[in-house]
Amino acid sequence: LNIVVGDRGLAERFYFEEGLGCARDPAKPGGAAQPRGTMWANLGWQQFHLAEAASDDPPQAVRGAIGLALPRASEAADRLERLSADVGADVVEVHRHDAQAASFTVRCPWGNVFHCYDADTYSAVDVVHSSATSSSAPPLEAASAAPDAPPPPPPPKMAAIHAGRDASLAVRGGPGIRYVLVRCRDARAVADAYRTRLGQLVTTTATDEDAPAYDVVAAGVGPAHLVFETAPDDPDADTLMAGVHACVYVDDFAATYTDLEDLVFTNPRFKHLDTCDTLDEALRSRTFRFAFPDAPNLEHETRSLLHNSFLKRVHYDGPP
Secondary structure, three states: OEEEEOOHHHHHHHHOOOOOOOEEOOOOOOHHHOOOOOEEEEEOOEEEEEEEOEOOEOOOOOOEEEEEEEOOHHHHHHHHHHHHHHHOOOOOEEEEOOOOOOEEEEEOOOOOEEEEEEOOOOOOHHHHHHHHHOOOOOHHHHHHOOOOOOOOOOOOHHHHHHOOHHHOOOEOOEOEEEEEEEEEOOHHHHHHHHHHHHOOOEEEOOOOOOOOOEEEEEEEOOOEEEEEEEOOOOHHHHHHHOOOEEEEEEOOHHHHHHHOHHHEEOOHHHOOOOOOOOHHHHHHHOEEEEOOOOOOOOEEEEEEOOOOOOOOOOOOOOOO
């Protein structure tokens, strides 16, 4: 996820050792080793690319929220509360959702909201262990069985390993960027675009009149999701989000480009990296960029599976 940040020193404090606990990528670590340019903040298998603000490239904020699975989330909450006390609650704002801080929300100095969950508490490990060692029969059915009836056979190994995995808030059983929630004018229209034009799996949450409805798009391994919520127009929030982009990979690259050609554009900010005004240009860069009209401020940096960075090893050693 690529986001422009403001004061570089404050961004380092928020994302790295004093805050969320992301790891500094050796290629672009920030600090004294890299005093200028984009920093890479690694979390599990994923990265934040923290671009440096400029006069024509102001800090950005997702119109919605970013969901993170963190190792030892209570310690991250402690660090962020200390940072908030130092820089001011109006700069870094922290809200714990429970006494153990297994989940908390923090707002960064530039308005991005992070919903944070403990990667261990919310992982599927306990669910898998329970499924592998206990009866797979529903409790009521087990209770009504004859006293001398043999227990049902255990589930196959692969079924036990994956039991509960889809409900986990961890990413591949550990830390990572779990979801990005984007508020937009018509979440259903956005979801339909992902379904019909990209063939993505879309789930609409069941809800009642008093709760918001979400359209959830499966967008990566782990799993990771894009979540869309219908909300009233907010031009100021849309302006703050302009330019935020997520890096995604697609399998049938040329066909996907052709299917989305009416939405494809070269981002002037990144012309030194890639251009995609034609399929030939996109194939040379192994990258093209697009956005759906109903979510115009969420740019997709779309890469081929033959891209040099596909499945790259991301340096991550956890928080201090």
